[in-house]
Amino acid sequence: MSVAIRRHSRLLAGLLPALLVLAASAMAFYKIAVLGYNLDPIAASESYYVETVMEFDGHGTAVEVSLALPQTLNSQIVSDEAFASGDMSFNVTTEEGNRFGHWTSSAVTGSRRLQYTATVVTRDVKYAIDSTLVTSQDIPGVVAAQLLPDSTIQSDSPDIVALANSLRLSSDSTVFFNVRTIYKYVTDSLRYVQYSGTTDALTAFRLGEASCGGKSRLMTALARQVGIPARLVGGKILSSGQSKATHVWVEMYISGYWVPFCPTNHYFAEVPSDYMILYYGEQPVISHTKDINFRFFFNLKKRLASLDQGLQKLQQNPLDILNIWSTFKRVAISLELLKIIIMLPIGVLAVVVFRNLIGVETFGTFMPALIAIGFRDTGLGYGLLLFSLIIAFGTLVRTVLSRLQLLHTPRLAIILSLVVLFILALTAIGVEIGLLDLARVALFPMVILTLTVERFSIITEESGLIKALELSVLTMLVASGAYLLMSWRLLQSVVITFPEAILLVIAIYIYVGRYSGFRLMEWFRFKQILARTTP
């Protein structure tokens, strides 16, 4: 090749990354300065994928199931709701400010599975109570009901009245004094014990111990007794994983605001951002027809905010072409898919770095990045476990098949078919034992796994099992790297808001693509000879 062309390519390779960085910065600057783009609405919020799974066995009679549904409030945003109803009819009702999903059927035989999923973004709530505020205040008519005693909050019972007196609660004192005193009493003098049933205010007081519900009811009763409107709040403390537990806390109406208190976890005039509200008042989270062997659980997953809220702002800008989110939405492509597509060029960075700078060998060039996409649904731990299981299973199958002396392509087709069956079996097992992460193995890239099995077997035959295992471990290492990059929430928000960031990775790829020095591993490969060679 002529010197002129080589110099030309060197110049181009030097200029191009600079141009790409410039173009990306210019686009980002334009979006921020002129269109008012801003990462805050997206980056600040983490969301939870909330799933409620309910199962029961029908015996030919009518069945009704109701579930309290979260709704969008000052402290939380609910989006992407979905309901799985099977053959039952379904409707949503709003009663006294609460939302319920109702599944009904006049005759159900056999087992049924109902499901509710939504994305919820929550934020913390915190109030400062003016310490000079007097307790007597104007109370609007709708709130006045929250002063009345009821069957579980017996604010007029002699025992509660006596307790209020002994605590020197008085409507003449400041709100702060009353609330503080009630809070201290309920948190300090009532022991916390886990109960499964409903403990009313009076029982909690008489026993001197209660769970979150009992503590909250007693707190509500004392507040109502002294003239502060108060109500129970039922909800769920958000944390990833499966559970059945729900939580109850209290809100008091103070100078126009409903101020939260949690006597169980010791939050005064505040609740943290992981408190998701499901209903107000005395409500069951789930109610259902008796004797149907009813089971349920919540499954929560922390995710990057659905972005819907944050992106609605961005969507309104006039230059739609710069806004991939609204473009994708028009053709009904989900945000999840968009995330995969847009993060792939970033995930591949791990592949490029491991291969060209470190010198790590893997099965196939981009296979680790594709496996990493599979990990997105199962999580890293299960993903690695499942990958190993499938490779082990496939290799076993291939060993048996090699005795049949089949031609290459039909043999691959058989391995693919059996890998599919194996994955379906794993999914079925996952659903059966309630491990949905395991069940999501169905989303693994199967053709790629099949080719990995084939490579694994060929390398085992030609270079030994050790070499094949080494390649598997390295493939998993690179896939983990790609997964961590692609699932990094902050990076996701940046790339989705500013897709021009991909130009920056391209600039990096050009740099790496022009790097003609040693890969890290080659320093070890040539170690002995480097010491002996004179340049």
Added chain:
Amino acid sequence: MNLTNWLEHLPSSKGLLGINGRNLELIYTHNPRGFFPNVDDKLLCKRLLDEAGIPTPRTYHVVDGPGSLAVWKEKLADAPNFVIKPNRGFGGQGIVLVSRVADRFSSSEEPINDDDITFHILQICNGAFSLDNLADTAYFEVTVVNHSGLSDLIADGISGVADVRLIYQKDRPVMAMLRLPTRESGGKANLHQGGLGLGIDLDTGMTLNGCQRNRVITIHPETNRSLRGVQIPFFEEMLCYGARVSSVVGLGYIGVDFVCDRTLGPLILEVNARPGLNIQIANQAGLRTRVR
């Protein structure tokens, strides 16, 4: 741009080339993609070399369809021993040495029958050993017998063939290495599988130090004989033939693999457009300093 320069010179690589450097500085710049089939297609390569009067091992028979598959045994009736090779194989995969005693075949001391051979040919034709698993052609080739000048370097009872890898930049030899099959490599002269590589002095044709995997050695680990100072037979002829290969195949940076047959002399076994880097360890010298 300066970042890459900085990385390159951080600790000195002393003229040794890594894979990145080989690809960027030698293969992409010297070897136009369009000419790769001239060497990746081994039968085409042999034909080009034949036409240029450069000796290659004789091809007994080519199987490229059902017709040619059916007659393989008749076509090989006169060949005592032979090698079956995939036309577009890589890394020595799919190559089987077959020997014949009293009309019974065996491979690596194990008896095999006609059906085994037919099945192996079918596997090759189906692309089991070719790049990207594309459909391939199988061919039968004469078995090379190691020249007696090299037998001392190979442990007893190993049937594999030693070969001489010569790296050329156009018509100029850059570096040379003798590759020896070992027990550890299962009779293959493949460095990745534990074969030995011995550096060769280009001026004298005498062996220098050697390497096994990435380790420098001076004594043969299986015979305990010294590896240094062995004269490569026909080295002058190899250099003469080799210098012409680059213009024949149209590639500017190539590895030319010679074998020394006891009766036929030097033959080109194959040409490689992406020659490996361990030749640097065998010669204790960097390719970057030798290439202009």
